[in-house]
Amino acid sequence: LAKTTQPISMDSYEGQEVNITCSHNNIATNDYITWYQQFPSQGPRFIIQGYKTKVTNEVASLFIPADRKSSTLSLPRVSLSDTAVYYCLVVPNTGGFKTIFGAGTRLFVKA
């Protein structure tokens, strides 16, 4: 399983765009990049997943360069409610496996 590295914490202000970068140098060919969000006292929530290039949904965008050794989660115009921990995972697209969460990135959005 590929190991991921992401910043421990980030601060932002309401209305700004936030980009969280994750490195995964040992990503395998059949691995996908997946991001989860976790609020205090709740279980993680799936945000977005991608394989290469760019993926966008109603919550975020995910940018993946051609070598796939890193990825960037982009949160547009954050609000106070986006304060949470964000986890980057590298997983096989078939599911059903040992899933490794790192410590995540603690995003704090200020007014």
Next chain:
Amino acid sequence: DTGVSQDPRHKITKRGQNVTFRCDPISEHNRLYWYRQTLGQGPEFLTYFQNEAQLEKSRLLSDRFSAERPKGSFSTLEIQRTEQGDSAMYLCASSPEGDKPYEQYFGPGTRLTVT
């Protein structure tokens, strides 16, 4: 879709006692996962079931821990002879086998405090 539910939400027990937690996954999901999470850390994988078969088990799951999913629906996680180090949030998640198998849906967790 009622989501993943876990029971109890909170459990306080004395060291040496046994505890059992229950997880009810989303009904059409055949994959079920258990995690443990301590303060400031990400969830740590404990075990994974596909239907009733336990296919993956972390070394974190010592002999005092056992998980079952007897009919491929709900699952239980039992901790015997609890220790203070077992205090943590225990999370359950489920995922489908078909469309979007990578997307795990988490329950609210059971917070265990061992005194």
